[in-house]
Amino acid sequence: MSTELIRIPILQIEDFLVASIQVALHDRSAVQFRDDLLQRIYETKAKGLIIDLTAVDIVDSFIGRLIGDVAEMAALMGTRVVVSGLQPAVAITLTELGLELPGIITALNLEKGIAILRRLVKEEDGEGGGL
């Protein structure tokens, strides 16, 4: 039985990490992706993470829940997560599945995702400045 794991590259841009999923992820690769993301957040102390789904045409409940988990875990570590590039069909199937991903910040594309992260981080830095 093949146990080939697909590793998704995680890039660093300034204080942010960017990961774009370009392949159909099976469950074990998706779990590996979650673990890699959390490890990289820890190592880089990134202030934000963008998961880009522009090339993803199917998000089932397993992957949807995993993305929700990443956002929750990253938040615990002090990192904001934005999901970008959700295709219309993916948004429709996610809501029909009953997975609305509450608390997840979404952006139309990668560029807008970075702009949102910059603003969030700036707001947080501003709040922290007075203490």
Added chain:
Amino acid sequence: MIQERTLLVRSDLDIVSARVEGRDMARALGFGTIDQARIATAISELARNIVLYAGEGTVTLRLIERGTKKGIEVICEDHGPGIEDVNLVMRDGYSTSRGLGMGLPGARRLMDEFDIESKAGVGTRVTVRKWLR
């Protein structure tokens, strides 16, 4: 066009193959991108149930006709432990495993028709259909 295909499902890699095949068949039949995604996502949910609860089973994809309507039928079958109370598992949020209980009710919402037959100790067969509009 291929009329019928049965795939063995026993790992997470097979789940991906089954939904890719299903999507290709749906596209060839003329389904739009949103229905293709619905069909592929439903296959993913049902095939995962097979791997999770029964270890292995089959996914059969068929082109179907009823009167002037054309569509796709997906039959997911296993000889796993079966389901004691089908009404219970069809409830949103009910789950006996790591899932969040979206598999079956989710697949039902994504497709036009949904049938489930299950017998404890014998196995489970879920049949879903989507019709071209």
